[in-house]
Amino acid sequence: MLTSKNKVLTCIAIIFLILLMLPLVLVVVTSFNTANSISLPIQGFTLNWYKNILSQPDFIDGFIASLEVAIIASLLALVVGVLAVYGLTRSNIHHTSAFQSFFLSPTLIPEIVIGFALYQSVIVGLHLPVFIGLIIGHFLLCLPYVIRLVTAGMLMLDRHIEEAAWISGCSAKKTFFLVVLPNIKASIIAAFMMCFINSFNNIPISLFMNGPELTLLPQAIMNYLQNNYDPTVSAISVVLMVFTGVLMILVEKFIGVNELTGGK
Amino acid sequence: MRANNGKYLLLPALISVALFTFYPIIQIALPTIKDFSTFKDLYGSFFTSTYNVRVLGRTFLIAVITTFIVLLIGLPVSLWIARQKKNLRQVLSILILFPMLTNAVVRNFAWIIILGRDGIVNKLLMAIGIISKPASILYTNTSIVIGSVYLFLPIMITSLIGSISELNIEVEEAAAVLGSNPFSTLIRVILPQLTTGLLTGAILVFAGTMTAYTTPQILGGNKHLVMSTLIYQQAMTLGNWNSASAIALILILVSALSMILMKKGVKLLDRRPDNAN
Numbered sequence: 001m002l003t004s005k006n007k008v009l010t011c012i013a014i015i016f017l018i019l020l021m022l023p024l025v026l027v028v029v030t031s032f033n034t035a036n037s038i039s040l041p042i043q044g045f046t047l048n049w050y051k052n053i054l055s056q057p058d059f060i061d062g063f064i065a066s067l068e069v070a071i072i073a074s075l076l077a078l079v080v081g082v083l084a085v086y087g088l089t090r091s092n093i094h095h096t097s098a099f100q101s102f103f104l105s106p107t108l109i110p111e112i113v114i115g116f117a118l119y120q121s122v123i124v125g126l127h128l129p130v131f132i133g134l135i136i137g138h139f140l141l142c143l144p145y146v147i148r149l150v151t152a153g154m155l156m157l158d159r160h161i162e163e164a165a166w167i168s169g170c171s172a173k174k175t176f177f178l179v180v181l182p183n184i185k186a187s188i189i190a191a192f193m194m195c196f197i198n199s200f201n202n203i204p205i206s207l208f209m210n211g212p213e214l215t216l217l218p219q220a221i222m223n224y225l226q227n228n229y230d231p232t233v234s235a236i237s238v239v240l241m242v243f244t245g246v247l248m249i250l251v252e253k254f255i256g257v258n259e260l261t262g263g264k
Numbered sequence: 265m266r267a268n269n270g271k272y273l274l275l276p277a278l279i280s281v282a283l284f285t286f287y288p289i290i291q292i293a294l295p296t297i298k299d300f301s302t303f304k305d306l307y308g309s310f311f312t313s314t315y316n317v318r319v320l321g322r323t324f325l326i327a328v329i330t331t332f333i334v335l336l337i338g339l340p341v342s343l344w345i346a347r348q349k350k351n352l353r354q355v356l357s358i359l360i361l362f363p364m365l366t367n368a369v370v371r372n373f374a375w376i377i378i379l380g381r382d383g384i385v386n387k388l389l390m391a392i393g394i395i396s397k398p399a400s401i402l403y404t405n406t407s408i409v410i411g412s413v414y415l416f417l418p419i420m421i422t423s424l425i426g427s428i429s430e431l432n433i434e435v436e437e438a439a440a441v442l443g444s445n446p447f448s449t450l451i452r453v454i455l456p457q458l459t460t461g462l463l464t465g466a467i468l469v470f471a472g473t474m475t476a477y478t479t480p481q482i483l484g485g486n487k488h489l490v491m492s493t494l495i496y497q498q499a500m501t502l503g504n505w506n507s508a509s510a511i512a513l514i515l516i517l518v519s520a521l522s523m524i525l526m527k528k529g530v531k532l533l534d535r536r537p538d539n540a541n
C-alpha cells in the first residue's frame with residue numbers, strides 16, 4: 001500500500017522536498033558572503049550587503065511603491081469582488097456560471113498581455129499616470145482570487161442565518177454588514193492576503209508600466225541583477241523571504257494558512 | 265433577498281473587467297486587423313519567419329516538458345504528504361506554500377547561483393572530474409525548464425494534496441488484499457481516480473509556463489526567447505508595437521485554445537458518476 005511508510009515514496013518525497021528548499025537556503029547563505037560576487041562556498045561572514053540595500057534608493061522606493069499598489073489594488077478588488085459574489089450567490093440571477101467565468105476571465109489572458117494592453121490604452125491612450133495603470137492592472141490580477149475564495153466562503157454560509165436576521169427586522173444592508181461579512185471573515189482575509197502577496201510579487205503586469213519615477217520592487221531587483229552580480233540581490237531576496245514568512249505566520253495565527261489555497 | 269437588488273451588486277465587477285480587460289485587448293487587436301494587407305503583413309510575417317516560429321515552438325515545448333516533469337514529481341510528493349498524520353501534513357503544506365508565495369525573481373535568482381558558470385553544479389561536476397571546464401547550463405532551454413518546474417511544482421503539489429485527501433483509502437486496501445503491488449495500485453487504482461485533479465493541475469502549470477515572463481527572462485537570456493519575452497523585445501527594444509500586439513494575440517489564442525482543449529479532456533476522462541450526464 002502506498003502510505004507514508006512506503007520506502008520508495010518516502011525517498012522520492014524527501015529528496016524533492018529538500019530540492020524545493022535548497023535553492024532558497026543557498027540564497028540566504030550567499031547573502032552573508034564577504035566576496036564581491038555571488039559565489040559558494042562563502043569566504044567570510046558579513047552583514048554589509050544588508051546595509052547596502054539601504055543605500056539603493058530603487059529598492060527602498062520600490063518597496064514603498066509595491067506596498068502601496070498591492071494594498072490599494074487588493075482593497076479595491078475586495079470591495080468589487082465581495083459585492084459581485086454576494087450578488088451572484090444570493091439573488092435569483094440567471095446564468096450564474098457565465099458571470100462567474102466572466103469575472104475569472106482575466107486569468108485566461110497572459111499577464112504580460114494585460115500589462116501591455118493596459119499600458120497602451122491607459123497610459124498612452126488616456127494619458128493617465130503610471131500609478132493608476134498599475135493599480136488597474138493589479139486589481140485585475142487580484143479580482144479572480146477574491147471571486148474564487150469568497151464564493152467558496154459564501155457557499156458554506158447558511159442562507160437561513162440571513163433570513164433570520166431579516167425576519168427579526170434587520171435591513172438588507174445591515175444584514176450584509178452585521179451578519180454576512182463577519183461570517184465570511186476568514187475567506188475575506190484569505191482573499192486579501194492572496195491578492196496582496198500576488199500583487200506584491202508580480203512582474204509581468206507592471207513590466208510596461210514603469211519608469212524612472214516609479215518602479216516596483218521586483219522590477220527594481222531584476223534591473224539591479226542585470227547590471228550587478230553582487231550579494232545585495234541575495235540580501236534583498238532574504239528580506240523578501242522574511243517578509244513572506246511574517247505574512248504567513250500572521251495568516252496562520254488568524255485564519256490558518258490552509259485557507260489561502262481554499263483547502264480544508 | 266429581493267431578487268432585483270443583486271444585479272446592481274454585479275455592476276462594478278462587470279464594468280471593470282469589461283473596461284480594463286476586454287476593451288484594452290480589443291484596442292490593441294483592432295490596428296492589427298484594420299485591413300487585410302496589415303493583417304496579412306503582421307500575422308503572415310510572424311508565421312513565415314522561422315525565427316518566430318521557433319520561438320512559438322520553444323514556448324510550447326517548454327510548457328509541455330515542464331508540465332510532464334511537474335506531474336511526475338508532484339504526484340509522489342503530494343501522495344506522501346497527503347498520507348502523513350495531520351500535524352506533519354500541515355507543517356509540510358506550509359513548507360510547500362512558502363516557496364509558492366516567495367517572489368519569482370528570488371526563486372529564479374536562486375537558480376543562477378546553482379546553474380551559473382561558477383555555480384555549484386559546475387563546481388561539483390568539475391570536482392568529480394566529469395567535465396574539465398564549466399558547462400553552459402544557464403541561459404539554455406534546460407535552465408528555463410528547471411526554473412519553471414521549480415516555480416510551478418508547489419502549485420501542483422498543493423492542488424494534488426487536496427484531491428488525494430478526498431480519495432477513499434479502502435479502495436486501495438481492497439486492491440492490496442486482492443494482490444496488487446504498490447506500483448500497480450498507483451497506476452491502476454490511484455491514477456484513474458485522480459485524473460481530474462492531475463489534469464486541472466496540468467492546465468494550471470501549462471498555461472502558467474506558456475505565458476510566464478520572469479523565468480525565461482532571468483534564466484533564458486537573450487538567445488532563448490519565448491513568446492512573452494518576444495512581446496517585450498518587439499515593443500520595448502525594437503519599438504515595433506503592432507507586431508508586439510500581433511504576437512500578444514497569438515499568445516492569447518494559443519494558450520486559451522490549449523486550455524479549452526485540456527478542459528474538454530478533463531470532462532471526457534472524468535468517469536465519476538455525478539458528472540456522467
